[in-house]
Amino acid sequence: MQSESRIDPKIVEEILKFSKNVIDAPKLVSAPDEISLEVTPHDVVQQIDKTRLLHYRPLTEKRHKTPLLISYALINRYHILDIQPEKSWVRNLLLQGFDVYMLDWGTPTSMDKYLDFDDYVNGYLDSSVEYIKNESSTEKISLQGYCTGGTIATTYAALHPESVKNYIATAPVIDGWRDTTVISNLAKHMDVDKMVDTIGNMPPEFMYYCFSVLKPFEQGIEKYVKFFKNIDNKQFVDSFLRVEKWLGDTPPIPGELFKQWIKDIYQKNLLIQNKMYVGGEHIDLKKIDMPVFTQIAVGDHLVSPECSMPLHYAVGSDDKTLRMYPTGHVGMIASSLSQKKVLPELGQWLSERS
Amino acid sequence: MSSKPQALSSIGPMRAFASNSKKISTELIEINDDLIEFNQYLTEYYKQLADTWSVAQKKTNLKVPEVPQDVEQIEAFKRIWIDIFDNDYTELFDSEKFGENYGKLVSKELELTKHWNNITNVILQSVNLPSKEEIDEVYKEMHSLKKRVAKLELELKKEVKKNAK
Numbered sequence: 001m002q003s004e005s006r007i008d009p010k011i012v013e014e015i016l017k018f019s020k021n022v023i024d025a026p027k028l029v030s031a032p033d034e035i036s037l038e039v040t041p042h043d044v045v046q047q048i049d050k051t052r053l054l055h056y057r058p059l060t061e062k063r064h065k066t067p068l069l070i071s072y073a074l075i076n077r078y079h080i081l082d083i084q085p086e087k088s089w090v091r092n093l094l095l096q097g098f099d100v101y102m103l104d105w106g107t108p109t110s111m112d113k114y115l116d117f118d119d120y121v122n123g124y125l126d127s128s129v130e131y132i133k134n135e136s137s138t139e140k141i142s143l144q145g146y147c148t149g150g151t152i153a154t155t156y157a158a159l160h161p162e163s164v165k166n167y168i169a170t171a172p173v174i175d176g177w178r179d180t181t182v183i184s185n186l187a188k189h190m191d192v193d194k195m196v197d198t199i200g201n202m203p204p205e206f207m208y209y210c211f212s213v214l215k216p217f218e219q220g221i222e223k224y225v226k227f228f229k230n231i232d233n234k235q236f237v238d239s240f241l242r243v244e245k246w247l248g249d250t251p252p253i254p255g256e257l258f259k260q261w262i263k264d265i266y267q268k269n270l271l272i273q274n275k276m277y278v279g280g281e282h283i284d285l286k287k288i289d290m291p292v293f294t295q296i297a298v299g300d301h302l303v304s305p306e307c308s309m310p311l312h313y314a315v316g317s318d319d320k321t322l323r324m325y326p327t328g329h330v331g332m333i334a335s336s337l338s339q340k341k342v343l344p345e346l347g348q349w350l351s352e353r354s
Numbered sequence: 355m356s357s358k359p360q361a362l363s364s365i366g367p368m369r370a371f372a373s374n375s376k377k378i379s380t381e382l383i384e385i386n387d388d389l390i391e392f393n394q395y396l397t398e399y400y401k402q403l404a405d406t407w408s409v410a411q412k413k414t415n416l417k418v419p420e421v422p423q424d425v426e427q428i429e430a431f432k433r434i435w436i437d438i439f440d441n442d443y444t445e446l447f448d449s450e451k452f453g454e455n456y457g458k459l460v461s462k463e464l465e466l467t468k469h470w471n472n473i474t475n476v477i478l479q480s481v482n483l484p485s486k487e488e489i490d491e492v493y494k495e496m497h498s499l500k501k502r503v504a505k506l507e508l509e510l511k512k513e514v515k516k517n518a519k
Contacts, residue, residue: 008424049500113490114497123504182447189457191464198464198471200490213447217439222432 021231028231032245037079040091042102046131050106051124053131054078059094064354066165067099067136069128071156073147074257075207076250078104080334081146083242087334089343096347098354099136103128103149107251113200115254117261118279121156129156129163140165140290142350146333147303148173151265154311155278157288166353167288168346169311170295171303171329176266179307181300182213187266196259201252211247214301243330272310286316293349295342296324297332321349371480378473385469388462395459402452410442 046053070090072078081089081102093100103125108115132141143164145153150172157167176184195202212220230236253261270276276283294312296305305324312322323345327337414435422428446452475485484492 010425011428014425014428111493111496114494119501123501180448182444185448185453186456189453191457191461194461194464198467213443215440216443217436222436225432 018225018228021228025228025231029237029241032241032248035241035245037077037083037242037245039079039082039085039088040094045101045135046128048124048127050108050112051128052104052106053128054102054104055135056090056094056100056102058099059091060097063097063099064351065136066138066140066142066354067101067132068093068142068144068350068354069101069103069132071103071125071143071145071149071153072105073149074105074152074253074261075148076246078102079246079249080243080330083246083334084239087239087336087339089333089338092339092343093347096343096351098142098347098350101128101132105251108201108254109252110200113196113255116256116279117152117155117264119254120152120257121159122279122281125152125156126160126163129160133163138165139163142166142168142354144168144170145172146170147329148261150174150308151261151271154271154285154288155276155283157290158283158285159278159281159287161287161289164290166291166293166350168293168295168350169308171297171300171332172294172308172311173265173303174314175269175272175307175310177269178304178310179266180304181302181307183210183302184266184304184307186210186213187262190262190267192259192262192267196255200255202255202258203252204250207250207253243334272314274314285311285314288315289317291319291353292317292321293346294320294322295332295346296322297327297329298324299327299331300329302329319353368480371477374476374480377476381469381473381476385466388465388469392459392462392466395455395462398455399459402446402455406442406446407439410439413438413442 040056042054042056044052045055070078070081072081082091085091090100090102105120105124129141129143133139140163143153143157143166145151145156145168147170150169151174153167154169154172154174157164173179176187227237227240230240264270264276268275271283272285274282274284274286292312292315294308296308298305300308309322312320323342325332325337325342327335327342332338332342417434417438418431422431471486475487478485
């Protein structure tokens with residue numbers, strides 16, 4: 001008597017193929033060290049402590065007059081904005097004729113634990129703005145802040161409106177109480193004083209823990225299943241490894257800066273209430289009177305739209321634009337959608353004002 | 355002449371270590387107490403994770419009652435499983451009870467680190483090396499000096515600019 005098997009042979013085939021891909025993976029993919037995340041050519045034009053001001057080399061002959069400075073986030077590094085040529089935020093802006101600078105916050109060490117918001121806003125960011133103003137002989141520059149870099153850039157724009165011609169806030173962390181993400185829940189219950197007093201800077205390991213609780217099954221399982229399934233697809237593998245390398249490279253955050261960020265933004269929510277102080281100076285969002293372009297990702301699970309959106313309504317500017325995109329936190333800056341939709345819209349808005 | 359041997363022992367590492375050994379014992383006793391509380395929070399942490407797993411698995415079983423038979427069904431099952439688990443765990447991580455317990459867990463872990471730092475400080479002092487607090491003071495001083503220098507440089511720049519005009 002012949003027994004009837006109900007297992008689809010395709011299942012067996014799939015399992016065998018997947019196993020083969022896992023075995024072949026080490027032969028097919030590059031080691032993280034072999035991948036360089038420095039994509040678009042640039043020069044380091046200024047170095048203060050561990051921070052570096054990068055100036056990207058132009059890709060067009062005709063350029064807009066007002067230079068653009070990007071203030072990247074405190075988590076991970078600026079490379080995501082230039083992760084690969086076809087998804088590069090920086091390259092796209094260069095091709096649209098903008099003069100692009102990037103502020104790399106560097107990798108703080110134990111001795112930097114006393115660096116605070118004041119050092120970042122009135123020190124490193126202000127020095128970069130002053131340098132660019134001098135170099136380009138302009139009175140004002142355009143400023144873009146991404147994620148936590150958006151919090152820093154927002155406070156800068158409020159304190160130094162005379163230096164900012166246009167302000168672009170990309171998924172900025174603004175209203176901590178409205179934030180609906182897991183990060184905000186962890187931040188609200190954190191004894192940040194004890195943390196900083198005991199361990200100094202915020203270690204990358206803690207950040208990795210925070211990332212691991214964001215969509216743990218999609219990010220921890222499905223992502224890698226997809227990777228092994230597509231191991232023969234060179235473009236997919238290259239893109240995947242670049243993002244993985246970027247994800248695994250987050251510098252510590254200086255203790256005092258982290259303390260103020262958690263307390264003032266997530267626990268006391270001072271920024272949006274116009275009650276925050278940086279270096280003894282009051283931050284009044286109404287003083288942001290230059291044109292403001294706020295970009296929000298609807299599917300953002302790191303900085304929820306509810307957290308970023310209040311900036312649009314809080315600034316004093318008459319010329320303000322709010323754009324929402326059907327993507328996530330990283331998708332907004334490094335994806336085909338960002339190349340096809342987000343950047344052309346930003347470019348148009350900025351060129352009309354540059 | 356008679357005080358010489360005493361003077362010698364008073365600067366040696368063992369003398370310093372012996373005089374501070376009580377501190378180490380106290381720290382160790384406190385570590386023990388903190389470890390008990392730390393384990394309570396850790397148990398609660400894993401209990402919350404396990405409970406969520408169990409509920410999510412039940413939900414998945416209700417949605418997908420039969421064993422998948424072909425590739426498409428496996429894909430569909432995987433999608434449902436991931437969606438339900440991600441939703442349930444996100445709900446847990448977003449909850450007050452998780453945030454509160456996790457906050458206490460991290461706080462206890464920091465207290466354990468603090469005790470360890472205190473023990474290390476005793477050992478460092480016994481060999482005349484600066485403690486963590488002393489090094490922190492140096493960092494603080496350097497930070498404040500850097501700030502002052504930056505401020506002075508800025509003022510100088512302004513002055514030069516003014517004079518140039």
